[in-house]
Every structure is written in C-alpha cells, then in structure tokens.
Amino acid sequence: MASNSPEYNFxxxxxxxxxxxxxxxxxxxxxxxxxxxxxxxxMFPYPSGTGLHIGHPLGYTGADILARYQRARGxxxxxxxxxxxFGLPTEQYAIKTGRHPRQTSIERIAHFRxxxxxxxxSYDYDREVDTTDSNYYRWTQFIFLQLFKRGLAYVDKRxxxxxxxxxxxxxxxxxxxxxxxxxxxxxxxxxLRQWVLRITAYAExxxxxxxxxxxxxSTKKMQxxxxxxxxxxxxxxxxxxxxxxxxxxxxxxDTLLGATYMVLSPEHPLVPKITSEDNxxxxxxxxxxxxxxxxxxxxDLAKDKTGVFTGSFALHPLTGDKIPVWIADYVLISYGTGxxxxxxxxxxxxxxxxEQFNLPIVQVIKGDGTESLPYIGDGTLINSDEYNGLSWQxxxxxxxxxxxxxxxxxxxxxxxxRDWLFSRQRYWGEPFPVAWVSREDYDKAVESGDLADWLPKxxxxxxxxxxxxxxLPVPPKSLPLELPNVESYEPAGTGESPLKKADDWMEIWYxxxxxxxxxxxQEKPEGExxxxxxxxxxxxxxxxxxxxxxxxxxxxxxxxxxxxKEALEYWKTPDMYIGGSEHxxxxxxxxxxxxxxxxxxxxxxxxEPFSHLFHQxxxxxxxxxxxxxxAGNGIDPVEVVNxxxxxxxxxxxxxxxxxxxxxxWNSKGIGGINRFLNKTWREIVGRDGxxxxxxRDDHQESEETEILLNQTIEKxxxxxxxxxxxxxxxxxxxxxxxxxxxxxxxxxTAKKFVQLxxxxxxxxxxxxxSRLGESHSVAWGPWPDVDNSKxxxxxxxxxxxxxxxxxxxxxIPKSSTEEDVLAIAKKEPRVIAQIEGKTIRKVVFVxxxxxxxxxx
Ligand code: ANZ
Numbered sequence: 001m002a003s004n005s006p007e008y009n010f011x012x013x014x015x016x017x018x019x020x021x022x023x024x025x026x027x028x029x030x031x032x033x034x035x036x037x038x039x040x041x042x043m044f045p046y047p048s049g050t051g052l053h054i055g056h057p058l059g060y061t062g063a064d065i066l067a068r069y070q071r072a073r074g075x076x077x078x079x080x081x082x083x084x085x086f087g088l089p090t091e092q093y094a095i096k097t098g099r100h101p102r103q104t105s106i107e108r109i110a111h112f113r114x115x116x117x118x119x120x121x122s123y124d125y126d127r128e129v130d131t132t133d134s135n136y137y138r139w140t141q142f143i144f145l146q147l148f149k150r151g152l153a154y155v156d157k158r159x160x161x162x163x164x165x166x167x168x169x170x171x172x173x174x175x176x177x178x179x180x181x182x183x184x185x186x187x188x189x190x191x192l193r194q195w196v197l198r199i200t201a202y203a204e205x206x207x208x209x210x211x212x213x214x215x216x217x218s219t220k221k222m223q224x225x226x227x228x229x230x231x232x233x234x235x236x237x238x239x240x241x242x243x244x245x246x247x248x249x250x251x252x253x254d255t256l257l258g259a260t261y262m263v264l265s266p267e268h269p270l271v272p273k274i275t276s277e278d279n280x281x282x283x284x285x286x287x288x289x290x291x292x293x294x295x296x297x298x299x300d301l302a303k304d305k306t307g308v309f310t311g312s313f314a315l316h317p318l319t320g321d322k323i324p325v326w327i328a329d330y331v332l333i334s335y336g337t338g339x340x341x342x343x344x345x346x347x348x349x350x351x352x353x354x355e356q357f358n359l360p361i362v363q364v365i366k367g368d369g370t371e372s373l374p375y376i377g378d379g380t381l382i383n384s385d386e387y388n389g390l391s392w393q394x395x396x397x398x399x400x401x402x403x404x405x406x407x408x409x410x411x412x413x414x415x416x417x418r419d420w421l422f423s424r425q426r427y428w429g430e431p432f433p434v435a436w437v438s439r440e441d442y443d444k445a446v447e448s449g450d451l452a453d454w455l456p457k458x459x460x461x462x463x464x465x466x467x468x469x470x471x472l473p474v475p476p477k478s479l480p481l482e483l484p485n486v487e488s489y490e491p492a493g494t495g496e497s498p499l500k501k502a503d504d505w506m507e508i509w510y511x512x513x514x515x516x517x518x519x520x521x522q523e524k525p526e527g528e529x530x531x532x533x534x535x536x537x538x539x540x541x542x543x544x545x546x547x548x549x550x551x552x553x554x555x556x557x558x559x560x561x562x563x564x565k566e567a568l569e570y571w572k573t574p575d576m577y578i579g580g581s582e583h584x585x586x587x588x589x590x591x592x593x594x595x596x597x598x599x600x601x602x603x604x605x606x607x608e609p610f611s612h613l614f615h616q617x618x619x620x621x622x623x624x625x626x627x628x629x630x631a632g633n634g635i636d637p638v639e640v641v642n643x644x645x646x647x648x649x650x651x652x653x654x655x656x657x658x659x660x661x662x663x664x665w666n667s668k669g670i671g672g673i674n675r676f677l678n679k680t681w682r683e684i685v686g687r688d689g690x691x692x693x694x695x696r697d698d699h700q701e702s703e704e705t706e707i708l709l710n711q712t713i714e715k716x717x718x719x720x721x722x723x724x725x726x727x728x729x730x731x732x733x734x735x736x737x738x739x740x741x742x743x744x745x746x747x748x749t750a751k752k753f754v755q756l757x758x759x760x761x762x763x764x765x766x767x768x769x770s771r772l773g774e775s776h777s778v779a780w781g782p783w784p785d786v787d788n789s790k791x792x793x794x795x796x797x798x799x800x801x802x803x804x805x806x807x808x809x810x811x812i813p814k815s816s817t818e819e820d821v822l823a824i825a826k827k828e829p830r831v832i833a834q835i836e837g838k839t840i841r842k843v844v845f846v847x848x849x850x851x852x853x854x855x856x
Pocket of ligand 1: 250331337342
C-alpha cells in the first residue's frame with residue numbers, strides 16, 4: 001500500500017488510504033461477533049446546499065477518534081452516518097430551481113458524503129440511512145402508528161404560528177421573538193387543523209428519568225425547565241350573577257386571602273359571557289391586539305402591563321368578598337386553567353398590574369419586617385384570619401385542605417410542556433399513514449377486525465364545515481405509504497399542503513385491509529372492503545426522522561422490522577452521543593419521548609435512548625464572533641484539507657482546546673500542527689525513503705525513553721477515555737520531541753508511537769505503520785499496553801551534604817542501603833574535599849532524598 005517516497009506527501013497518502021479503507025471495508029461493523037460492543041454516534045447532518053460547515057468535522061472528529069480508539073482496543077465498534085434529508089430548505093430550493101427535491105437531495109447527499117470521506121472518518125458506509133428513503137420512512141410511519149394506536153396522536157384545530165413567507169406552520173420552538181427561526185420572517189397566529197402528539201402524557205417520566213442519564217448538567221437543566229413541573233392547587237371562584245365559576249391555578253394557595261382581583265386570559269371561554277355591554281367594545285379590541293403577540297412577549301416582565309375590566313365580579317371562596325374580573329394578556333390560555341387569582345402583594349406581574357390600574361394590594365405574607373412589596377420570599381401569614389401566624393408552607397397545606405373540603409379546589413400539578421404540534425403544510429416530509437373516511441366506513445373497518453391491533457380506543461376524528469371524518473390507520477404491512485410526485489411544490493398559501501394537488505393520491509378508493517388504493521375518479525373497484533377515502537394533506541415535521549435514526553443504524557437493511565431484536569439487544573443504545581448543544585431540548589426531548597413509547601411497546605430494551613451525551617463547543621470565527629454568512633468569517637473545512645491535509649485539520653480542530661469549550665479558530669496554529677506531523681514523518685522515514693537510520697533494533701533503549709513512552713501510553717489512553725483530545729496531542733508532541741533529541745530508538749518504540757497517533761491522525765499513521773513493516777491496517781490495533789514497571793524510574797536522586805551543606809548529588813538505585821549510599825558519596829570529589837582529615841561523627845540518611853555527613 002505504502003509508497004517509498006521520502007516526502008510527506010499528504011494528499012497522495014490520504015487519498016490512497018481512503019481508497020484502501022473503502023476497498024477493504026476496513027470499518028464495516030460486524031453483526032456476528034462475540035466481541036464487546038461500542039456504539040459511538042454523531043448527530044447526523046442535514047445535507048444542506050452549502051456543504052460541510054467547520055462545525056461538522058469538529059464534533060465528527062471527536063467521535064471518530066473514539067471510534068478508532070475503541071476499535072484498536074478490540075471492541076466491535078458501530079460508527080455510522082446518515083442524512084436527515086427531509087425539510088423546508090430542500091423544498092424551498094426545489095421551488096426556486098424547478099427541480100424535484102428528491103433529485104436535489106440525492107445530489108446533496110453525494111456531495112456531503114464525498115466531503116466527509118475526505119476527512120477520513122471511519123464510518124461504516126454500508127449502514128448509511130437517509131430519512132427520505134421510503135425504506136427508512138416506512139418505519140417512521142410505523143412508529144407513528146404505534147403512537148396513534150396508543151391514543152398519543154390526535155387532530156385538533158389549533159392556533160398555530162403561521163409564517164406567510166415560508167407559507168407554513170411552525171412549531172413554538174421554531175419561533176423566536178415572533179419571527180421564524182429559519183429565515184427570520186414574521187409569524188402570525190392562525191387556526192389550522194393539525195396533528196398533535198401527546199408528549200405531555202410522558203412529562204413525568206421525561207423528568208424522572210433525567211436522573212439516570214449521564215448528560216451535561218446544563219442540558220438536563222434545560223429539559224427540566226422546558227418540562228416545567230409546578231406543584232400547586234386549583235381553586236374555584238363563583239361569579240356574581242352567573243352560574244359559572246372561574247377555576248384558577250396557583251402555586252401559592254397560602255396567599256389566597258391576598259387575592260384582590262382576578263384575571264382571565266383574553267382567549268378564556270368565559271370572556272364573552274361575562275363581559276358587560278359597557279365593556280364589550282374595549283374587550284373585543286383588547287382580544288384582537290393580544291392575538292398578535294407571542295407568549296414570550298405577553299409574559300415578559302419588562303413589558304408594560306395592559307388589560308381591561310370585564311364589568312363582572314367574582315366571589316372570594318373564603319371571605320365571600322366581591323373582587324373584579326379583568327382580562328389581561330400576561331395570563332396565557334395554554335397554562336394552568338387560563339385564569340388566575342391576582343395577589344399583587346406577592347407577585348411581580350400582579351403588582352405592576354395593580355399599580356397600573358389602581359387595584360387594592362393586601363400583604364398576607366410577612367418576612368423579617370424590612371421587606372418591600374411585592375414580596376416573593378417566605379414568611380408567616382398576616383391579614384388572613386384563622387391562618388395568621390402560620391408559616392407559609394403550613395398555610396399552603398391548610399388552605400388547600402380547606403378548599404378541598406369546601407369542594408372548591410384541590411392539589412394540582414402543572415407542566416409547562418405542551419403537546420407537540422406534529423404536522424407541517426409541506427410537501428417534502430413523511431406522509432401520514434392514515435386514510436380519512438366517513439363514520440359508516442370507519443365502523444365497517446372496525447367490525448371487520450382487520451385493523452384490530454392498530455385502532456385507538458377513541459377514534460381520531462375531525463369536524464369542519466363539510467362534516468366529520470375519521471382517521472383510519474393504514475395497515476402497517478402495506479407501508480411505506482410513499483410520497484407522491486407532484487408537479488409544483490409551491491404551498492397553496494391557504495394552509496393546505498402542496499400534496500393537495502396530487503389528486504389521484506388525495507382522493508381515493510381505499511381497501512382498508514390491504515392498504516391498496518386507486519384514484520377516486522376511476523370506477524369503484526369490486527369488493528366489500530373498498531371504501532371512499534381522502535389522504536392527509538399534511539406531512540410530518542423534520543424532527544420525525546431524527547427521532548429514531550440511532551436504532552436503524554443497528555440493522556439498517558432490515559425489511560421486516562425497524563431493527564431485529566438481536567441487533568437491538570446487542571447494541572442497546574449509543575455508548576456516546578456527540579452533537580451540538582443547540583439540540584439540548586427539542587431533538588433530544590422528542591427522541592426520548594418516542595423511545596419511551598417504543599419501550600412501552602416492548603420494541604426496545606432500554607428506557608432512555610442516550611445514556612451518555614457530549615456537546616462539542618461552538619467554534620467561532622477567527623474574529624471571535626459567531627460564524628455566519630453575513631460576518632464573512634466562515635472557514636471551509638475542505639479548503640483546509642486541500643491545503644494542509646485531513647490529518648492536520650483533524651489534529652488542529654482537536655488541539656484548539658477542550659472539545660466542549662467555545663473557542664475561536666486561529667489559522668496561525670495550523671502551521672504548528674503541520675510541523676508536528678512533518679517532524680513525526682522525519683523521525684520515522686529516512687531521507688532515502690527507507691526507515692530512518694535512527695530506528696535500530698539492536699539499540700538498547702534508554703531508561704528515559706522507556707519511561708516517557710509508557711507514560712505517554714498511559715496518558716493518551718486516559719485522555720481518550722475522557723475525550724480530552726488536546727492534552728493527548730500535547731503528550732504525543734512531548735514524545736516526538738524527545739525521540740527527535742535522541743540518537744536512536746527501537747522499532748517497537750516507533751510502532752507504539754504510531755499506534756497512539758492513529759485515532760487522531762489516521763492517514764499518516766497508516767502510511768508509517770506500513771513502512772514500519774506491518775501489513776494490516778493500524779485501525780485494528782492492538783492498542784499498546786502500559787508496562788507498569790517502566791512507568792517510573794527505579795533510580796532516585798540523592799543529595800549529598802557535609803555538615804548540612806550541599807556537596808553534590810547522584811542517581812542511585814532505589815533499593816540502596818545507607819552503607820551503599822555512603823560508599824557512593826565518599827567517591828564524590830566535593831564530598832572528599834570536605835571530609836578529608838576529619839572524623840565522621842554521624843550520618844543522617846533520609847531514604848530517597850538526602851545523605852548528610854556530620855564531620856569535624
Ligand atoms: C397566585 C400567586 C401568588 C401566584 C403569588 C404566584 C405568586 P409557575 O410557578 O410558573 O407554575 N399563573 C397561573 N396560571 C397562569 C397563566 N395561565 N398565565 C400566567 N400566569 C399564570 O407559575 C404559577 C403561577 O403563575 C400561579 O401562582 C399564578 O400566579 C400564575 F404570590 O397564583 B400564582
């Protein structure tokens with residue numbers, strides 16, 4: 001394989017070895033082995049038009065080093081790659097260029113694969129997955145049917161974020177400050193029919209199981225806050241003059257007697273009913289203005305409080321006092337009950353509101369007496385009748401009990417987590433595997449028993465102007481339900497997906513047992529089980545395909561299961577998952593949710609998908625700013641590969657600092673890494689292209705070299721175990737500098753050095769390994785062992801003193817006795833000079849340190 005050129009010709013070496021790996025399938029993962037497994041997963045890329053970003057090889061190199069290291073240690077390593085290829089940008093591009101997104105996806109994937117290949121990642125390319133491949137998304141649809149049958153998928157008309165520019169609905173998470181995350185376009189509220197996944201049913205488990213996983217604390221905290229568990233109580237306030245009551249949710253029932261007014265969210269269903277004639281105009285205007293704001297804007301503490309009085313009053317459940325009912329947009333319809341009791345003395349928003357509108361403020365919790373209002377700390381109750389003097393915790397319990405006894409309240413737990421809006425009005429996504437049918441036909445299908453295992457307890461139904469339709473699951477054995485071709489991908493702008501235009505796919509004759517279908521414009525086929533149906537126009541969001549891809553890698557070609565039981569039992573979940581912290585919440589939360597559903601279904605053996613998670617830090621531009629097109633501070637990894645080689649890029653990215661740190665690119669440092677590789681080359685390859693004459697097998701290795709080599713093996717192993725790649729590289733630099741300064745070293749020393757370098761700089765290492773006389777790839781190890789007996793020297797430095805003064809020192813075997821040391825000291829000229837003609841009175845020996853001779 002290796003040439004015998006004396007030069008370090010990186011581009012030739014790198015392309016040769018990449019070809020070698022590909023031809024011999026060096027990194028193909030075996031599925032039949034008794035070896036211990038190691039599964040290292042990188043977050044798979046979205047194959048964007050712009051190609052590889054410098055952030056990709058950063059995290060990917062870290063994962064690749066682990067993969068190569070564990071492979072060399074003898075593990076059966078799974079290190080896969082794939083493509084998260086559905087999504088809006090591809091569709092946008094198709095609209096712009098008039099080319100099918102399938103075509104552009106294929107091209108982009110090929111481009112990405114080539115770029116990744118040029119960096120020398122040890123992927124098993126035979127296990128590639130592509131979320132847009134129907135052999136893949138058939139299982140995405142299959143998992144959807146699991147959710148569907150468990151009642152975890154439903155359809156609802158929802159106020160959703162609509163982006164006029166992108167002509168699509170966005171999830172809450174895709175909206176930042178009232179603008180789309182992608183493209184930064186304005187968004188508005190609009191009510192549309194949507195599929196929704198009941199992730200809230202898993203809120204408690206998603207919270208609870210965070211305890212068992214080894215993730216960065218900051219990421220766990222973000223999930224915790226996103227789920228947002230809060231424990232409080234509900235309480236009912238009767239309305240003066242109406243039969244209805246207002247139910248509120250509070251975390252502070254202890255402050256019940258400080259409630260001086262109530263607030264309903266503008267969207268609250270009681271608003272129209274209780275608004276008096278005089279206030280009707282003002283209320284309608286207010287509702288309209290609130291609709292245009294995002295939740296974030298509405299609850300922002302810094303914003304001026306706005307609101308209007310409804311003209312109605314509620315009755316306090318304990319005192320019977322009449323308190324006014326207002327509406328204000330700082331109360332959200334989506335949280336708790338959409339209504340609050342306002343306690344201005346102890347809540348900042350209520351306080352600002354009360355001040356603004358001159359509403360009474362009654363303090364009911366007393367601190368140490370120096371507090372000012374609003375006071376949100378703890379203390380004892382005042383102005384609260386029978387509860388005066390109680391601590392706030394006690395009062396919380398007692399008042400909740402009192403409400404419960406009166407039948408007007410109870411303990412209640414709330415989560416900030418909302419159900420997951422799971423549909424998009426787009427073409428380039430997974431079709432929903434359902435058929436919309438009439439009640440009559442739905443019942444017919446139910447009675448046939450054909451779909452018995454796949455029907456939810458409650459049918460999923462949707463009613464609009466033209467009536468009610470029922471969602472029938474397509475039989476899983478008929479999957480995939482393929483995305484039809486359409487001529488134009490342009491969204492209709494009405495909230496309908498472009499799929500609406502695929503008439504023969506949309507309006508069909510449908511066989512509910514087999515899933516077969518024919519265009520509705522044709523004649524109805526013969527047979528009991530053929531019914532009239534419509535397809536779902538929406539497609540799934542991009543999150544769907546990335547929710548479970550780590551499972552498919554275990555058994556990517558399986559055509560009867562999403563992965564075989566054996567593969568799932570063997571690989572379980574990734575031993576390490578590396579990716580950016582921008583996925584701290586959404587992708588990682590959605591995946592956990594789906595995984596738990598699969599676990600409940602007995603399809604996967606573990607409760608959690610990712611036991612170990614690591615975030616690579618953000619790489620900044622040379623100017624220290626976030627890399628962006630507009631800042632023009634981007635770094636093209638492929639250019640670096642062309643100019644310096646993949647090994648230099650890899651080492652350099654790892655040497656910039658700890659992998660998890662946020663750090664700027666610094667092109668000056670590349671030269672240093674390049675010199676390190678050149679020096680390594682020069683130490684091993686001679687000027688004539690043969691081995692360097694310094695490498696000699698008859699050479700007696702110095703103790704210093706032996707020790708440094710073993711220390712390096714130990715340090716590099718420990719560093720790779722903890723993903724501390726920069727320090728591992730430093731240690732290798734120390735060793736090569738030492739070898740450089742030595743006259744000669746043994747062949748085995750050179751080989752061990754190359755083995756240690758190989759995970760980080762694999763191409764040059766393969767080349768050197770082969771020149772050192774090895775005929776198989778260095779990738780398969782073995783990883784060098786530390787010789788513990790050679791970790792530390794067995795000699796020790798002893799200082800000689802005469803009458804307490806330094807008179808020389810020497811390296812002496814550790815096992816030496818006092819007499820041995822004294823004998824050596826007596827040969828030291830400076831010692832001789834001091835004791836000549838004198839009598840030795842005493843010798844003080846501190847083993848391993850000092851020998852002091854007292855003489856006069
Ligand atoms: C009375 C009270 C007194 C409150 C007090 C707080 C302090 P967390 O902790 O985040 O769960 N709240 C309830 N529903 C709301 C809604 N839909 N929109 C806006 N605010 C709402 O917040 C719970 C607290 O937020 C509740 O407790 C309620 O105000 C308010 F000294 O009730 B509290």
